[in-house]
Amino acid sequence: MAPEQSVKNIVLKGIGVSPGVVIGKAYLFDRRDSQISFYKLGKASLVTKEVKRFRDALRASEAQLRDVKSRLSEVAGLEPLHIMDVHIMLLKDRSFVRNVVQRIKEMSVNAEWAVSMTIDKYRELFEKMEDEYLRDRFSDIRYVGQMILRHLAGRRQETISSLGERVIVIASDLSPADTAQMMIDKVLGFATDIGSKTSHTAIVARSIAIPAVVGLEKVTRLVRTNDDIIIDGAAGLVIVNPDPEILHRYEEKKRLYQTAREVSLKYAKFPAVTKDRYKIQIGCNIEFIEEISSAITHGAEGIGLYRTEFIYINREELPTEEDHFINYRRVIGVEGLHWSTIRTFDLGGDKYFSDPKLAKEMNPQMGLRAIRFCLQEVNLFKVQLRAILRASAFGKTRILFPMISGIEEIRAAKRILSEVRDDLRMEGKAVGDDIEIGAMIEVPSAVVIAESLAKEVDFFSIGTNDLIQYVLAIDRINDRVSYLYEPLHPAVLKLIKEVVDVGHRAGIHVAMCGEMAGDPLYAMILLALELDELSMNPLAIPKVKEIIRAATLRDSKKLLKEVMKMSSATEIRELVEKTMREKFPAAFAVNGS
Numbered sequence: 137m138a139p140e141q142s143v144k145n146i147v148l149k150g151i152g153v154s155p156g157v158v159i160g161k162a163y164l165f166d167r168r169d170s171q172i173s174f175y176k177l178g179k180a181s182l183v184t185k186e187v188k189r190f191r192d193a194l195r196a197s198e199a200q201l202r203d204v205k206s207r208l209s210e211v212a213g214l215e216p217l218h219i220m221d222v223h224i225m226l227l228k229d230r231s232f233v234r235n236v237v238q239r240i241k242e243m244s245v246n247a248e249w250a251v252s253m254t255i256d257k258y259r260e261l262f263e264k265m266e267d268e269y270l271r272d273r274f275s276d277i278r279y280v281g282q283m284i285l286r287h288l289a290g291r292r293q294e295t296i297s298s299l300g301e302r303v304i305v306i307a308s309d310l311s312p313a314d315t316a317q318m319m320i321d322k323v324l325g326f327a328t329d330i331g332s333k334t335s336h337t338a339i340v341a342r343s344i345a346i347p348a349v350v351g352l353e354k355v356t357r358l359v360r361t362n363d364d365i366i367i368d369g370a371a372g373l374v375i376v377n378p379d380p381e382i383l384h385r386y387e388e389k390k391r392l393y394q395t396a397r398e399v400s401l402k403y404a405k406f407p408a409v410t411k412d413r414y415k416i417q418i419g420c421n422i423e424f425i426e427e428i429s430s431a432i433t434h435g436a437e438g439i440g441l442y443r444t445e446f447i448y449i450n451r452e453e454l455p456t457e458e459d460h461f462i463n464y465r466r467v468i469g470v471e472g473l474h475w476s477t478i479r480t481f482d483l484g485g486d487k488y489f490s491d492p493k494l495a496k497e498m499n500p501q502m503g504l505r506a507i508r509f510c511l512q513e514v515n516l517f518k519v520q521l522r523a524i525l526r527a528s529a530f531g532k533t534r535i536l537f538p539m540i541s542g543i544e545e546i547r548a549a550k551r552i553l554s555e556v557r558d559d560l561r562m563e564g565k566a567v568g569d570d571i572e573i574g575a576m577i578e579v580p581s582a583v584v585i586a587e588s589l590a591k592e593v594d595f596f597s598i599g600t601n602d603l604i605q606y607v608l609a610i611d612r613i614n615d616r617v618s619y620l621y622e623p624l625h626p627a628v629l630k631l632i633k634e635v636v637d638v639g640h641r642a643g644i645h646v647a648m649c650g651e652m653a654g655d656p657l658y659a660m661i662l663l664a665l666e667l668d669e670l671s672m673n674p675l676a677i678p679k680v681k682e683i684i685r686a687a688t689l690r691d692s693k694k695l696l697k698e699v700m701k702m703s704s705a706t707e708i709r710e711l712v713e714k715t716m717r718e719k720f721p722a723a724f725a726v727n728g729s
């Protein structure tokens with residue numbers, strides 16, 4: 137049953153079976169089968185009739201499958217067609233048909249009951265199988281059984297094709313035939329309560345490239361038709377009625393995904409080294425631990441930003457230390473990642489968690505958020521810090537404090553961190569011994585006092601998303617002023633240069649983790665600025681690596697020198713775009729970003 141009221145900003149985790157990001161309206165595909173009827177057949181003549189009714193349903197099911205199959209082959213020469221052949225074979229399977237007919241005859245029961253009993257028998261046999269793949273094959277028998285039952289009931293098959301617009305299908309379960317039908321109906325994506333990675337439905341979804349998440353358990357209970365839905369097939373996430381901030385992030389992810397698909401993943405595995413051998417580290421920004429495998433396959437060397445506020449989303453209760461720990465443990469020390477930067481939560485204002493202390497503010501972006509909130513709610517902060525420190529025993533950990541605007545904040549955060557560390561040591565709990573502490577540089581005042589901040593930390597991470605919004609006074613989620621949001625504004629470039637220079641003079645690592653870091657257009661500028669690390673969305677990595685590997689530090693420096701002489705953001709943009717187009721014509725052709 138769908139809920140009475142639509143839910144807001146709920147994140148559901150399931151099994152991502154087909155990658156890709158789609159955003160659209162939900163369509164609740166109701167396939168619940170009604171109760172199986174049971175009745176005794178009195179006379180022998182009725183038994184004969186019942187057997188015939190069963191055989192007619194078998195024929196009707198086969199005709200339906202053949203119809204879907206032939207319509208599908210008109211759309212594309214698809215590999216999953218064999219699944220429909222498997223289902224047709226099951227409909228003809230002698231032992232299955234004999235079993236049902238025998239039940240009808242010997243027990244003198246209706247066909248629905250006989251079919252359902254036979255399927256139950258198969259279920260018992262399959263459940264005992266050790267091999268997961270074979271066990272999953274029961275789903276094929278179940279789909280075929282349900283199809284026969286629907287034909288016995290004389291019900292028309294519900295299809296999605298009658299819908300006018302392209303939707304995201306939400307269903308309890310879908311058969312491979314339903315899924316294949318989606319190809320014809322141009323469904324955007326789907327999410328189901330049950331299912332597994334090796335089910336044929338998942339296989340079909342992958343081969344027809346429809347982003348899909350299965351095994352969500354309660355998606356049909358939470359979603360209503362017309363709800364806004366995001367599906368992140370790679371991470372196995374479904375977000376229901378996302379708030380504008382999340383929507384914005386996923387629109388960007390979707391765009392990147394489309395571009396990334398066009399770029400060969402071959403660049404993913406190479407280091408980001410220029411032709412004149414200048415190397416820059418590549419980190420990855422994640423919101424959910426489910427994105428880690430995507431980070432690794434797209435070529436991240438470490439996690440440059442884990443936005444841990446997403447742990448708080450979708451909960452009525454605050455996460456416990458254990459909830460936090462489970463998440464950090466799955467990032468820190470993961471094979472293939474050399475470091476993990478855990479940013480303490482940047483909650484506040486209108487963000488994610490309904491705590492009265494975070495109640496409506498006129499200016500949430502400049503309100504009680506991030507480190508300001510943590511320093512007021514120290515107990516809450518300590519829960520997170522304990523979990524990060526415990527997880528740090530398992531691998532290279534960097535702790536990053538967001539929204540630092542003054543020296544007192546970083547000192548206070550460090551003091552609390554060391555109290556927590558002492559507590560853990562007293563309790564005999566292991567804590568990593570080479571943890572690095574960093575400050576997000578995203579408030580203009582932090583740039584101005586960078587020299588003092590550098591004495592307090594092991595690294596800086598420049599958050600251009602906020603830095604640009606504050607320095608240019610542009611609300612980053614207000615579309616009406618987005619035209620003013622300009623990473624190439626000379627003021628922004630000067631601030632970044634200042635942070636890198638100050639950081640390097642102090643001998644600390646300087647990273648950038650705002651969206652600017654993942655935009656290939658800025659790659660030469662960022663190389664020339666000599667950032668040590670660029671951290672970005674996983675999907676952005678291959679293209680940025682491709683550009684860096686084709687660039688030289690020498691040419692990049694020349695470009696930056698010209699740029700730094702200019703006072704107009706428009707002129708800078710023109711020069712950067714022209715240079716990038718000339719140097720990398722294929723990457724920045726008409727639709728290149």
Ligand code: PEP
Binds near residue numbers: 599602651
């Ligand atoms: C930033 O501000 O650039 C940043 C990376 O943090 P967030 O986008 O989470 O505010």
Ligand code: MG
Binds near residue numbers: 602
């Ligand atoms: Mg920020």
